[in-house]
Amino acid sequence: MTIRLQLLTEDPTEIELIQRYWAMDESGQFLEKVSALSEVLQLPQGVTLAAFIRQRCTAFDEKQICPQCEEQVEIRNRSQAWRSALRSTSLCTLCQQERAALAREAEKKKAAELEAVLAEYRHNQVCRVVDYSAVADAHVLLLLALDKAVMPRLTDAWFTLADCRGLAPRYFDNFVETLKSAGLLLQDPSKAKPGTYYWNGDDVWQISAQVAYLFMPGCAGVDANEVIRSLSARVYTDREGVFNLWLDYAVADVMCYLGDQCKWYGHELGEQEWDEIKSTLRAALHTYSVSQLWFVAWKVVKDAASLASHQYYNRVKAAATIPGKIRRYLERVKRESIELRSWSRPEQQPGGTLGMLFDEVFGIDEDTSGVAATLRIARVTGQESADGVDTELCAPIRELMVDALAQDAGASVMLRFAELIRAGYDVGCAVEEIGVSLQREHVDDHSLQSPNAGQQS
The missing domain is CATH 1.20.5 (Single alpha-helices involved in coiled-coils or other helix-helix interfaces)
Known part of the structure; x- marks a missing residue:
């Protein structure tokens, strides 16, 4: 017999049943079928024969040796028994328990280390203050737009990325990251959901959607709401910085529409293709308006959808032509002096609080050309003739x-x-x-x- 039994019962009938259950011939085949043995005793309702025997006996397979302690490995049912002697890759029960205990201890230690790291990180952030009078114009505009998007949580509580969706039609997380990188938002690990921060090797990673953000405090004794009020009275002077922020926002506005159109027609683009389109649109927005590029996006995506129905094309090949089609169409528009049509803002795509702020401060919206946007920003910033x-x-x-x-x-x-x-x-x-x-x-x-x-x- 290759199965060693450690009996946990003294009932002769149960002992006989256990021995018959585990009995094997020389080739390793079990002598009796489980279905026949199930009729020997009246088992409680819902209890299987294997579970009944496991409660009254511990079985060890003499052919399976623990690779760590070289003791026989415990098995729980017939399917775990081996016919030939091989070195087991599984640990015995005792070694498994020891390893699990060590793992739990290591996990507790890493959790304590993580708490210490996060506590130090928060302390270092909270100790900092920001001189908001020295903050760049573009960052001021972003903060004011964010305040409108998450009001009143920017100054009174904490918020997550999901609360910032009203900031811009797309890439709102990039705008939030800009403020964080500029030191204007802090992360508060104590407010985040459990599991937001975790170890990846020796580095602390985070689940971005669960991060809790707070408005970085200003000078000592200055209320956060007072900071926002002072920023609202900012006199803007950085024409280039503001215009670049406008381009970031305008690209997001066009890309949101383009993404919806691609989804409508079933076009799927890769990350590299999206990046190529963004670069093309950003350059075009120096000249054209957002609404004109909505028309370009609609036309090109529609053309690609028609192309997908051709004999030697499919949706994947047709979608891959979209970046090139946008670039070539804009080149043709410039070469032939074609007057681009303008599309109205889709009802399902609101402009976002950043767009509202650009309209309020600079008189710029989706119908403003890049040329006009440059001039209006230059006028407000007092830089109309600054560059000669x-x-x-x-x-x-x-x-x-x-x-x-x-x-x-x-x-x-x-x-x-x-x-x-x-x-x-x-x-x-x-x-x-x-x-x-x-x-x-x-x-x-x-x-x-x-x-x-x-x-x-």
């Missing part, structure tokens, strides 16, 4: 007008200028485009009038 743009344009404009009058083309030049501005060109690009065309026409006219035209020199 007007001075730089004086000479090209003067040269263009002289050439136009010399060729009696003043009216056509002004009409062409108006067309380019409507198409989204900024003033500098429009002047350059018309100047090149005017020079080309002048050269062509001169060639026709020359007596040597067409002759080889």
Whole structure:
């Protein structure tokens, strides 16, 4: 017999049943079937024969040896018995209990270490204060927008990422991370759900959706609500920083619409493709408005959906063409001076509190072109002529007008200028485009009038 029994009963009938249950022949086959043995005794309702025997006997398989202590391994039923002797990969019951106890002890130790790390982290954050008068304009706008999105929790309580969804149509978590990286929001581990922070090797990781954020305190004795009121009176001067924040928000607004359109038509894009589209749209937003790029997104996604029905295409291949289609269509719009249509804001896509703030402070919304947004931000920040743009344009404009009058083309030049501005060109690009065309026409006219035209020199 290869099964060693440790009996826990003195009842002869039960002992006989146990021995018959575990009895094996020389080849390792059990001598009697479980179905036949189940009729030997009247078992309590709901109790299996294996469970009944396990309560009255501990069985050890002599063919299974614990790799740690080299004792025989306990088995709980017939299916765990081996027919041939092999070294077990499983520990015996005692070794399993010892290992589990060590694991529990190590887990308690790591949990205590984690608590200490988090307590020190919170203490270091709480001890800091922020001089909000020195905070960048873009961060001030983000804080004010966040206050509107989570009011009144920004100054009175803690909040999570889920509470910040009203900040922007998409990428609201990136905006929150910007404020955190700038030291304007702190994380309070004591307010977070259990399990939010955990060890990954020697590093502490977190579940971002469960992190509890707090507004970083200002100077000692200054109430948080007073800080927000003082920020609301901020006089903005950083044109470049504010415009870059506008681009971040505008990209989020366009990408939200594009994502909804892709979902509607069943297009799935990879992370690299999304990043490529974001770069293209960000560049385009220097010129065009959000609502114009909504139209571009609608047109391109719709074209890709039509392409998916072609014989040699499928949805995956068609979706992969979207980044290139957006880029090529915008290139064509600029090359051919096409006037882009504007789409109205979808009802299911509110602008977010950051968009509301841009409209309130700078008069910028989804219908404002990138060129106009630049000028309005420059006006509010008092930087309209700070970079010498007007001075730089004086000479090209003067040269263009002289050439136009010399060729009696003043009216056509002004009409062409108006067309380019409507198409989204900024003033500098429009002047350059018309100047090149005017020079080309002048050269062509001169060639026709020359007596040597067409002759080889």
